[in-house]
Amino acid sequence: MNKKWISAGAILLLLAGGFYIVDNHYNSKTYQIEEPLVFEEEPIEENLLYGININELDVIEGVVGKNQTLSTILAPFNVPYQIIDEIAKKSKDIFDVRKIAFNKKFTVLSPKDSSQAQFFIYEPNPAEYVVFKLDEIEIYKEEKPVEYRPIEVGGIISSNLYVNMTELGITPDLIDQFADLYGWNVDFQRLQKGDKFKVVYKEKVVDGQVVGITDIETAFFEHMGQAYHAIPFEQNGEVSFFDQEGNSFKKAFLRDPLKYTRISSRYNLNRFHPVQKRYKPHLGTDYAAPTGTEIRSVGDGTVVEARFTSANGNYVKIKHNGTYTTQYLHMSKIGSGIKPGTRVKQGQVIGYVGSTGLATGPHLCFRFWKNGKQVDWLKEKIPPSDPILPENKLAFDQAKLEKIQQIANIPYSEKPDKLMAKK
Numbered sequence: 001m002n003k004k005w006i007s008a009g010a011i012l013l014l015l016a017g018g019f020y021i022v023d024n025h026y027n028s029k030t031y032q033i034e035e036p037l038v039f040e041e042e043p044i045e046e047n048l049l050y051g052i053n054i055n056e057l058d059v060i061e062g063v064v065g066k067n068q069t070l071s072t073i074l075a076p077f078n079v080p081y082q083i084i085d086e087i088a089k090k091s092k093d094i095f096d097v098r099k100i101a102f103n104k105k106f107t108v109l110s111p112k113d114s115s116q117a118q119f120f121i122y123e124p125n126p127a128e129y130v131v132f133k134l135d136e137i138e139i140y141k142e143e144k145p146v147e148y149r150p151i152e153v154g155g156i157i158s159s160n161l162y163v164n165m166t167e168l169g170i171t172p173d174l175i176d177q178f179a180d181l182y183g184w185n186v187d188f189q190r191l192q193k194g195d196k197f198k199v200v201y202k203e204k205v206v207d208g209q210v211v212g213i214t215d216i217e218t219a220f221f222e223h224m225g226q227a228y229h230a231i232p233f234e235q236n237g238e239v240s241f242f243d244q245e246g247n248s249f250k251k252a253f254l255r256d257p258l259k260y261t262r263i264s265s266r267y268n269l270n271r272f273h274p275v276q277k278r279y280k281p282h283l284g285t286d287y288a289a290p291t292g293t294e295i296r297s298v299g300d301g302t303v304v305e306a307r308f309t310s311a312n313g314n315y316v317k318i319k320h321n322g323t324y325t326t327q328y329l330h331m332s333k334i335g336s337g338i339k340p341g342t343r344v345k346q347g348q349v350i351g352y353v354g355s356t357g358l359a360t361g362p363h364l365c366f367r368f369w370k371n372g373k374q375v376d377w378l379k380e381k382i383p384p385s386d387p388i389l390p391e392n393k394l395a396f397d398q399a400k401l402e403k404i405q406q407i408a409n410i411p412y413s414e415k416p417d418k419l420m421a422k423k
Contacts, residue, residue, distance in 0.1 A: 077117035154198035183255025246388030313356025
């Protein structure tokens, strides 16, 4: 047989096996046929909304209309009534669907190949959302990502604390914090033009919208030339504010039973009573405020009276310890659960401003007993909490220097556009 034909046949056989060999006098090489290339599909990136992949879902957004309920919102999305009823019953511990409110945002997610909704998402406020997974009857609440924006602002009193702070964009909640912080050091009813303030805090921002604030981080107030630095420091597991000498700002009692407000009448042993039209001692301090304003206990204690009389109207009396007792008169109503024997905490709401009993208008008459005798609340010297302990002095001095320097770098602003926000 011809050798050329043998070589050709051998080559064909070798090719079928994946290799071929070429022989000659000078060299010998082996070749491997390459495997075909396999291309893997890249995974489709998830498109998340409320933590849910919406690549295969239709998104419908809306706001709650007047008198709409969960049932009327979901009816156009072919959700059976049995599922809506089961969702309503199961969700009570997480979010009561009866609290779905007018003008609040909601979102419905439906599969692209189905007309029946799979998810209903409701936003009770700008910072939270509630997810109702309709096909599996699952409900959960989540918080949106929060950005904390540092704010440092300083101002000069030209009118009063409330007006001048709000002009600089400071919220009523922060003004209340500031007034509570300095209440035992500064008489806010007797501020003078030229008094100065500085405060550091953070705004909580969700989706570019300010939804709240943090507590005050540090503050400064200058009243009649006297400077008061509020320096935060952790001692005994609790962060409190101290002055430059290391004395605590915190007292056994809040300075006022209402958030920042106006005193309309002081303790007076020879006051002309506006209802009885005769001179008689006024043994309390009157705070003018709109009907319904929250009244808070100035300290921890136990309720000893919570009832109505013709003179006092609705009132609550609280025993704080063996020395001090307080009383809150003329309430429009007593707070829920407030009755004799109830333990209350400092700052807890115990009732609401009204004009019941012998009162000409809405206000709170606040009375204060010391060792069984009514005294002038505004003149009492309430002992502070523990000062900086000796073993903490070096650490406190370092924190003090840092906060005083931070405060010194804050300029005084007179207009809102001068508010300095560090982003």
